[in-house]
Amino acid sequence: TKNFAGEYAALLTPFDQKENIDFKSLQSLVVNAIDQDLTGVYVGGSTGEAFLQSQAERRDCLESVAESSLGKLNLIAHVGSIRTKDCCELANAAKGAGYHAVSAVTPFYYGFSFDALLDHYRAIVDAADGLPMIVYNIPVLTGVALSDMQIEELLNLENVIGIKQTSIDLYQLEKIANRNPGKIVFNGFDEIFLPGQMAGAQGGIGSTYNVIGSKYKEIQKLICSGDVGRAKSVQKSANRLIDLLVLVGVIPGLKYILQQKGIIATDTVRAPFRMLDSMQKRLVDDFISSAL
Ligand code: NAY
Numbered sequence: 332t333k334n335f336a337g338e339y340a341a342l343l344t345p346f347d348q349k350e351n352i353d354f355k356s357l358q359s360l361v362v363n364a365i366d367q368d369l370t371g372v373y374v375g376g377s378t379g380e381a382f383l384q385s386q387a388e389r390r391d392c393l394e395s396v397a398e399s400s401l402g403k404l405n406l407i408a409h410v411g412s413i414r415t416k417d418c419c420e421l422a423n424a425a426k427g428a429g430y431h432a433v434s435a436v437t438p439f440y441y442g443f444s445f446d447a448l449l450d451h452y453r454a455i456v457d458a459a460d461g462l463p464m465i466v467y468n469i470p471v472l473t474g475v476a477l478s479d480m481q482i483e484e485l486l487n488l489e490n491v492i493g494i495k496q497t498s499i500d501l502y503q504l505e506k507i508a509n510r511n512p513g514k515i516v517f518n519g520f521d522e523i524f525l526p527g528q529m530a531g532a533q534g535g536i537g538s539t540y541n542v543i544g545s546k547y548k549e550i551q552k553l554i555c556s557g558d559v560g561r562a563k564s565v566q567k568s569a570n571r572l573i574d575l576l577v578l579v580g581v582i583p584g585l586k587y588i589l590q591q592k593g594i595i596a597t598d599t600v601r602a603p604f605r606m607l608d609s610m611q612k613r614l615v616d617d618f619i620s621s622a623l
Contacts, residue, residue, distance in 0.1 A: 333431055335405060335463075335492065335515055336533040337370025338547045340540040341378035343585060344392060345595040350602070352388055354395050356595035360541065361399040363594050367544035370534065371405030372396060373434065373495075375421075377472065378538040378582060381409060383601040386417055390424045397428040407536070410459075411435030411467055415451050419458035426460045434465040434495060439473035445481055449488065456490045464490050469497040469519060479506050486514045495519050495536050496527075505530040522573045525550050525559075525566040538581055542588055543569055568622070575618050579611040580604070587615055 342364070345356035364372050374396045375381040375389050384392070393408050400406060408425035410418045410433050422433045435455050437448060456464050466485050470476045477485070485491060486507075496504050497519025508516045508531025518527030518535035524547050527535060540547055546569045553562035576584040586598040587607050598606055607615065 333405070333463075335371075335407075335432065335465075337405070338534055338540060338544060338551065339371045339373045339405070339407065339517070339536040340364045340367075340369055340544055341373045341376045341536050341538045342396065343538070343541060343582065343589070343595075344375075344379045344381075344384070345586070345589075346597065346599040346601060348597055348599055350599060352384075352392065353596055354391075356597075357392065357395055358399040359594050360589070361396055361404070363541065363589075364544065365400070365403045367540075368548065369404065369540060369544045371407060371431075372400070373407045373409060373536045376409040376434070376467070376536075377436075377469065378585075379409070380582065380601050380604070382412070383604070386420065389421055393421065393425055393430070394428045397430060405432075406430045407432045407434050407465060409434045409436070409467065410455065411438070413438040413440055415454050418451070418455045422455050422459040422462070426458075426462050430462060432463045432465055432492070433459045434467050436467040436469060437473050437475040437477065439475055442474075445484075448475075448481075449484065452485060452488055452491065456488065459490070461490070463492040464488075465515075465517070466491060466494045467497070468494055471498070479503060479510070482507055483511060486511050493517065496532070499523060501526055501530045504532060508532065521547070522570050524569070525554070525562050528554055538585055539569065539573055539576065541585055542592075543572060571622065572618065575614065579607055579614060583607050584611075584615060587612060588619065591616075591619065 345353040410421035493515030518532040521537035590598040
């Protein structure tokens with residue numbers, strides 16, 4: 332089976348001024364991931380504003396990215412939503428479009444039982460028709476807090492190969508990684524990429540990789556060569572950008588930076604997200620001119 336370990340950009344979805352998907356900019360984001368020598372892309376996740384898109388738009392994005400990747404990236408399709416049937420449709424589309432894996436967030440909002448969650452993942456795996464599944468655990472946004480045992484049960488479902496652990500609980504990450512040696516754990520919060528690797532993650536998936544993907548690759552190399560001191564200083568420099576993005580809003584902030592760099596055409600986000608105001612833009616401009 333394919334080795335998925337590595338660094339993945341959680342792709343943004345560029346829009347034109349009317350909030351329609353800008354496929355040309357989407358293609359150049361994919362090229363930008365290839366240029367940064369990233370392992371792959373994670374398409375249609377939180378960063379992709381997936382929950383603000385229709386099913387048809389999500390499917391079109393999956394297809395467009397697969398075409399633009401030219402076989403140079405590992406392709407992970409995020410197909411999660413709270414309606415099982417929608418996830419299954421997207422999983423099936425991902426298989427057809429040539430994706431290497433699917434991923435799905437734990438269904439949120441209604442407080443579904445754990446048995447319901449298990450059935451949900453079984454159904455998606457079935458629809459993905461042989462593609463491996465990466466569970467997406469992001470308790471701070473879903474409100475779904477999984478215990479270590481529940482995570483283990485999810486990891487033991489057929490075709491589940493790993494988990495994207497977007498949590499600051501590094502102790503839980505360590506337990507998942509060490510108790511499930513055959514599974515892969517991706518770090519989800521970019522600001523703790525280095526600590527995540529120390530705790531047992533084998534790579535990461537994140538929004539800021541679109542802009543500073545090479546930093547995470549460098550941290551990984553430095554860990555391998557035993558130079559944790561230098562790895563810490565690269566993480567530190569990444570975190571000063573992340574501080575700023577968290578302050579102004581990660582998705583609009585990243586879109587503004589990518590637009591300024593000429594990679595995407597507009598910094599439009601979908602309502603109710605808001606674009607940066609002029610003061611926030613000035614903060615980002617000052618940072619870019621001094622650090623990026
Ligand atoms: C996704 O599905 O797109 C992700 O989860 C990517 C991970 C990001 N998490 C969230 C909640 O946006 O990259 C992180 C995050 O933006 C970054 O660490 C800043 O907090």
